[in-house]
Every structure is written in structure tokens, then in C-alpha cells.
Amino acid sequence: MxxxxxxxxxxxxxxxxxxxxxxxxxxxxxxFEEIGVPVYALGLRNxxxxxxxLFRLWRxxxxxxxxxxxxxxxxxxFFGGIVARLAGLRKIIWCLHSNxxxxxxxxxxxxxxxxxxxxxxxxxxxxxxxxxxxxxxxxRVGYDASKLLVIPNGFDVQALDPSTVDGDAFRQxxxxxxxxxxxxxxxxxxxxxxxxxxxxxxxxxxxxHPNAYFVLIGAGLDPNNKxxxxxxxxxxxxxxxxxxxxxxxIPQCLKALDLFMLSSRTEAFPTVIGEAMAMEKPCxxxxxxxxxxxxxxYGSIAPPADASALAAALERLLDLSPEERKTMGxxxxxxxxxxxxxxxxxxxxxxxxxxxxxxGA
Numbered sequence: 001m002x003x004x005x006x007x008x009x010x011x012x013x014x015x016x017x018x019x020x021x022x023x024x025x026x027x028x029x030x031x032f033e034e035i036g037v038p039v040y041a042l043g044l045r046n047x048x049x050x051x052x053x054l055f056r057l058w059r060x061x062x063x064x065x066x067x068x069x070x071x072x073x074x075x076x077x078f079f080g081g082i083v084a085r086l087a088g089l090r091k092i093i094w095c096l097h098s099n100x101x102x103x104x105x106x107x108x109x110x111x112x113x114x115x116x117x118x119x120x121x122x123x124x125x126x127x128x129x130x131x132x133x134x135x136x137x138x139x140r141v142g143y144d145a146s147k148l149l150v151i152p153n154g155f156d157v158q159a160l161d162p163s164t165v166d167g168d169a170f171r172q173x174x175x176x177x178x179x180x181x182x183x184x185x186x187x188x189x190x191x192x193x194x195x196x197x198x199x200x201x202x203x204x205x206x207x208x209h210p211n212a213y214f215v216l217i218g219a220g221l222d223p224n225n226k227x228x229x230x231x232x233x234x235x236x237x238x239x240x241x242x243x244x245x246x247x248x249x250i251p252q253c254l255k256a257l258d259l260f261m262l263s264s265r266t267e268a269f270p271t272v273i274g275e276a277m278a279m280e281k282p283c284x285x286x287x288x289x290x291x292x293x294x295x296x297x298y299g300s301i302a303p304p305a306d307a308s309a310l311a312a313a314l315e316r317l318l319d320l321s322p323e324e325r326k327t328m329g330x331x332x333x334x335x336x337x338x339x340x341x342x343x344x345x346x347x348x349x350x351x352x353x354x355x356x357x358x359x360g361a
Contacts, residue, residue: 001130001153001271002072003031008346010035015353018064022053022076054083061087067357068093074112081123091356094120096129099137099268099289117142126352131269131290149352152290153269154345157337160251160278167255174242174256180213181318183284184257186250186272189220189228191265194286196231198263200307201314203235209318215242217253222246254279258325259317264288265304278336280329284314294340298332 009015019032022044029039040060044053061069061084070093071080077094084092094116120127121144128151129135139145176182183202187193195216202214214237216228222245223229232241247253254260260276260283267289274294276283283299285291292301300313317325338344 003028004154004156004342005345005349006032006037007035008342010037018066020057020060020080022057022079050079054079057083058087061089065089067091068353070095073097074109074116077124078112078116078119081119085123090125092124093352093356094124094127096127096134096138097268099131099134099266114141120144120147125356128352129268131267132293133289134268151345151348151352152340153271153274154342155271155274155278155336155340157278157333157341160254160275160336162255162280162333165251165255165279167252167257170249170252171256174213174215176213177211179211181209181211181258182213182215182256183259183261183314184215184217184253185221185261185263186217186253186276187221187262187264188218189225192267194263194265194305195221195228197305197307197310198261199228199231199235199237199241201261201263201310202241203237204307204311205314205318206237206240208315212318213240213242215244215253215257217244217247217250219246250275251279254281257281259284259314261310261314262286262291263304263310264291267291270294274336274340277329277332280326280333282317282325282328282332284310284317286310295332296335298328298335 069084072095262285286304302309302313
């Protein structure tokens, strides 16, 4: 999302960006450099070299002297924010992307989560949350409510345009019988995504809708995953669930679906739901994070970790006529275009940045 945001600014001459990583450049560093953004990797490996890394960060910030320092994730918020303050900088923006530290955080992240709450009235100028639910959670644990601002992630509705994407080849590769209704999930194999509940719900759904088939797409969702294969076999779904693993053609995969379903136990702002909606897919999701707010009336919601409820939510959409599902999908795309496009996100960030500088101060 940061890469997407900065890419949108590259054509605006009044903005210049520099990316600083506390660790290494990772897989995305070269992509930032390709669009002309300088990338500095400070080489944090373990707590022992943290002091020298923070000194390098202080020296770099003093040299660059940016108008705004924007940090992402708890380590960067805490250490980057404090060092920026020590470097004499005041317009510091923290960015919050998670909701539930029990599922998404390491032990060090949990500690920093609470430390950031204590320092939130002193260090940042503004605190951005990508979700309203995330803002509420951080407010309850002590984050300074007066500084919290919600800016949802934005979607590239032009790239996610069902009229320009062909999903036939992907669907044909799944060797589905006709007529089959295809329900898909795009995620990674992770406890927070609760794939086991997805499988159980799929099993219940096939008993009432024998033409329902399922596809799982993402890292770890492949035939080599023995745990996943066991769940599928135990539920008698070996011939009903296709495992495709990680793919690079997600728009094509989404286009091939009839419905999208997310079974997560926790989310902040579930980007994949917005992508599916942009591709005109009605969505079924658990009531976590901003999922219900995002879907609105263009899908169905169930409580988390409840396979029976998730199956019932899915069946409500499967019982609709094809025309009703098509109309719902078209409404879903319109909702994304009007409220969650990348242009809407850019306008919100520009208003924030302008208020931090002479343009809006």
C-alpha cells in the first residue's frame, strides 16, 4: 500500500519521498527505486546493533530534514518517531495497520504496541489508522484519541476492471463440472485467516448446494500443505476444493469466481474484499475489522470462528438468482469506486500533508 501511495505522488512536483528501512531493502526496496525513490537500509539485525542503527537514522534525518516523517508498523512508529523528535522534527505521522496483536503480532510488537500508546500524546503529530475498527481498538488501549484519523486503503479500480479482465482460462484450469458455482478465497495459510473454518463451512454448504465448488489461492494454500490436506480429507472435500497456491494473476482469479468468501478471525481493513468487490463479486465475510462496513449491503456477514454461521451466510447468496448476484456485484464495484478508490485515498493524504506544511498550516 505504501508503494501504491508513493507511486501516485511521483507525478506531483511539489512532493519528494525518501524511504528508510530499519533493516534491509527487502523485496519491495528495488520497486521503490524503480520509480525514482531513494531507499536507505540501516541494517538492523538484532537488539545489539540497535543503537548504531538509531544513530544512523538520526544522522540521516538530520541530513534530509524532511517536512514530514511518516512511519509504518510499531517498530518504526516507536523508534522512528522518537529519533525524528530528537532530530528536531515535529510533523511525525504514525500509521496503524493491525487490529489484533494476539494473531498478528510478535512478542516485541506487543510490547511496542503498549509503549506506543504511552508515547502517543508526545511523539506523533497525527496517527493514521487504515480502519475504523483499528482506530477504536488503539483508542481503547490508550492511543491519543485527538490525533487518530482514519484513511482507508485505496484500490486501483482501473486495474481491477472486470470488463477488461478474462478469467476463463483460470476457471477452465480448475476442471469444474457444469453448472458449478465457484467460491474463492485469497489469503495466506495463517492462523488469523482461519482456513479450517472455511473448509468446515464449505463442507456444510455442499450438503445443501451440490453444485458449490471452492478454490483457495495464496501462500501455503497448495497441495503440499499436509495440515490443509488433512482438513479437506476429513470433511470429504477432496474433489470439491482446488488448491492453487500463490499466484500473480489475482484479478483473473477473482473474475473467475461467482462469490468471494473470507473466514478470518481478525482483520483491520481487508484489502482482498475490496479487490473482490471491485471485480463485481458479492462477498461473504466474518464480522472482523472493517469487513462489514466495507461490504455494506453487497454481501453477507457471519461471526468469526463459526462454520455453521459462515455456511448460512454463504447459502443466502447462493440462493439468489444469477441476475440478483450480478446486480449485487455491480453495486459492490460502485461502492469501491465512490468511497475507496486510490484517488479518494490520495485526496485524503494530500489534505493531511498540506495541513502539515505551509500549504495548509
